[in-house]
Amino acid sequence: MPDAVHVGSGKVRELYALDAERLLLVASDRISTFDVVLPTAIPDKGRVLTGLAAFWFARTRALCPNHLLAVRPDGRSTECRRLAMLPIECVVRGYLAGTGWKDYRAHGEVCGHRLPAGLRESDRLPEPIFTPATKAPSGHDENITRAQAAALVGAERFGAVERLSFTLYRFAADYARERGIIIADTKFEFGLDGDGRLVLGDEALTPDSSRFWPADQYAPGGPQPSFDKQFVRDFCELTGWDKTAPGPELPSTVVAGTRARYVEAFERLTGIPFATYLADPNVVLS
Numbered sequence: 623m624p625d626a627v628h629v630g631s632g633k634v635r636e637l638y639a640l641d642a643e644r645l646l647l648v649a650s651d652r653i654s655t656f657d658v659v660l661p662t663a664i665p666d667k668g669r670v671l672t673g674l675a676a677f678w679f680a681r682t683r684a685l686c687p688n689h690l691l692a693v694r695p696d697g698r699s700t701e702c703r704r705l706a707m708l709p710i711e712c713v714v715r716g717y718l719a720g721t722g723w724k725d726y727r728a729h730g731e732v733c734g735h736r737l738p739a740g741l742r743e744s745d746r747l748p749e750p751i752f753t754p755a756t757k758a759p760s761g762h763d764e765n766i767t768r769a770q771a772a773a774l775v776g777a778e779r780f781g782a783v784e785r786l787s788f789t790l791y792r793f794a795a796d797y798a799r800e801r802g803i804i805i806a807d808t809k810f811e812f813g814l815d816g817d818g819r820l821v822l823g824d825e826a827l828t829p830d831s832s833r834f835w836p837a838d839q840y841a842p843g844g845p846q847p848s849f850d851k852q853f854v855r856d857f858c859e860l861t862g863w864d865k866t867a868p869g870p871e872l873p874s875t876v877v878a879g880t881r882a883r884y885v886e887a888f889e890r891l892t893g894i895p896f897a898t899y900l901a902d903p904n905v906v907l908s
């Protein structure tokens with residue numbers, strides 16, 4: 623890509639500038655678990671995530687404008703409008719997991735939301751809550767209060783991203799639930815376009831930016847299996863790995879099982895055979 627200037631790296635994605643207005647977001651096949659990127663790739667993982675994000679962008683356009691301009695024929699890279707990103711992560715939680723569960727157990731509340739007593743790990747919340755976080759350069763995002771978030775982006779903008787986040791989460795969670803997937807929580811990132819309008823950016827509603835749980839195995843009262851990464855986690859636990867870098871190489875059985883889970887999530891949610899996506903990635907846009 624002689625015309626693309628590398629401008630950023632995430633744990634499993636790369637970002638390039640195409641020109642002053644456009645970015646290229648490339649999803650690799652790298653996988654992270656327990657916050658460490660493993661030495662073994664999951665073939666087509668980047669294509670699954672790119673296709674899923676594009677699918678959701680196409681289906682939520684009427685709810686909220688987004689940065690997607692085009693999916694490239696490789697199926698793993700998308701051309702996006704360059705935005706001025708807001709300095710907060712917009713997290714919506716429909717279930718009590720991760721730092722939401724930890725904060726609830728410690729303080730009875732999450733990001734200033736007082737929750738009913740007696741909730742168990744992974745319980746569904748009476749209604750979804752908005753729990754903003756800062757974007758820590760370390761990658762370890764920290765939950766902040768609504769007031770802190772409002773101070774970072776302005777009160778009016780805070781209200782707008784909260785409302786949009788709820789609308790997007792409810793739409794996607796209802797849709798996914800009918801297809802056997804619980805979206806327990808999800809993270810959105812918004813930016814401003816050249817006219818100062820709020821636009822949904824980054825990736826959205828993928829298993830890397832959300833917790834996907836198999837609905838048929840849902841059993842609150844403890845942690846839930848991950849729809850996509852459970853084979854990887856189980857294998858890593860079995861090896862006795864101490865969860866510091868470098869992580870273990872994955873055996874081919876774990877790679878194949880994990881790839882199948884990503885493809886299954888794609889096919890369940892989009893209703894499109896993954897092979898059809900590979901032949902023409904634009905199928906997720908119509």
Ligand code: Q0Z
Binds near residue numbers: 702705
């Ligand atoms: C997204 C990230 C990645 C590293 C910046 N439309 C946009 N306009 C301006 N900035 C961004 C976007 Cl998506 C933007 N990130 C996150 C993605 C690699 C960092 F692929 N950073």
